[in-house]
Amino acid sequence: MPLHNPFRLLGEGLVTPSRGHILLGLCLLLVSTSVQSQEIIAHRGYWKINGSAQNSIDALMKADSIKAYGSEVDIWLSSDGIPVVNHDADVTLDGEKLVVQDTPFATLRKVTLANGEPLPTVEEYLDAFARCIHTKLIIEFKPHRTKEQEDELAVKVIDMVNAKGLSDKVEYISFSLHLVQQTRELAPNAPVYYLNGDLAPEALSKMKASGPDYNFSVFQKNPEWVKEAHELGQKVNVWTVNNPEEIQKMIDLKVNYITTDEPLLVKEILDKQ
Numbered sequence: 638m639p640l641h642n643p644f645r646l647l648g649e650g651l652v653t654p655s656r657g658h659i660l661l662g663l664c665l666l667l668v669s670t671s672v673q674s675q676e677i678i679a680h681r682g683y684w685k686i687n688g689s690a691q692n693s694i695d696a697l698m699k700a701d702s703i704k705a706y707g708s709e710v711d712i713w714l715s716s717d718g719i720p721v722v723n724h725d726a727d728v729t730l731d732g733e734k735l736v737v738q739d740t741p742f743a744t745l746r747k748v749t750l751a752n753g754e755p756l757p758t759v760e761e762y763l764d765a766f767a768r769c770i771h772t773k774l775i776i777e778f779k780p781h782r783t784k785e786q787e788d789e790l791a792v793k794v795i796d797m798v799n800a801k802g803l804s805d806k807v808e809y810i811s812f813s814l815h816l817v818q819q820t821r822e823l824a825p826n827a828p829v830y831y832l833n834g835d836l837a838p839e840a841l842s843k844m845k846a847s848g849p850d851y852n853f854s855v856f857q858k859n860p861e862w863v864k865e866a867h868e869l870g871q872k873v874n875v876w877t878v879n880n881p882e883e884i885q886k887m888i889d890l891k892v893n894y895i896t897t898d899e900p901l902l903v904k905e906i907l908d909k910q
């Protein structure tokens with residue numbers, strides 16, 4: 638059987654189409670560099686409509702229905718080691734405040750969200766997320782009292798994401814430096830952003846974070862951080878931007894992602910650019 642002659646192949650078959658490909662690539666590059674746009678992340682899902690609630694499964698599905706780039710969600714570990722969805726460090730049950738980290742799951746389960754859903758487990762949330770078509774899940778690991786709890790949360794959730802085949806659709810964020818570092822090790826291919834606003838892009842590169850995900854006031858004080866982050870190959874996310882003027886300022890700063898409670902307003906402003 639004759640062996641392929643690579644030079645013959647190059648001369649006859651590949652040169653002409655590859656010129657076409659190069660031309661097409663150049664056109665696409667011109668188009669992509671001339672259009673600067675931001676992606677929208679729905680903060681705690683798209684919940685600001687009748688019948689929904691922050692961090693509910695309904696809000697996740699609604700974020701998907703408006704084709705948001707991402708739907709953000711906050712998660713904690715119950716006292717008996719079940720990852721659950723909730724924003725605050727505590728919940729209110731029958732008028733009593735309960736700290737999520739100190740409460741067993743069976744009790745947390747009795748909490749109902751504003752739309753009547755029971756407080757979801759991360760497992761239930763991921764199962765619903767598997768039905769989403771457009772939206773990525775932006776998982777916020779909440780800082781816990783001990784590093785052991787943070788490790789347990791990160792291991793359990795990342796294992797769950799992997800087991801359900803969702804790793805390509807999930808990104809992670811945290812205020813906890815320890816959780817950012819642990820997530821980077823446990824999910825080396827996933828985007829991982831740091832939320833706390835106190836580190837310049839160069840420091841984020843050293844810890845291999847994907848970039849800053851800071852409150853908009855941080856970028857107003859340090860606008861040069863956006864450019865610095867981009868020069869280091871990072872992406873920049875900003876939260877929680879709900880007011881038209883602030884939205885426009887962040888668009889002008891050329892951040893990559895805008896996290897908002899008003900995803901349709903951000904979309905409308907972006908469409909006018």
Ligand code: MG
Binds near residue numbers: 709710711777
């Ligand atoms: Mg959050």
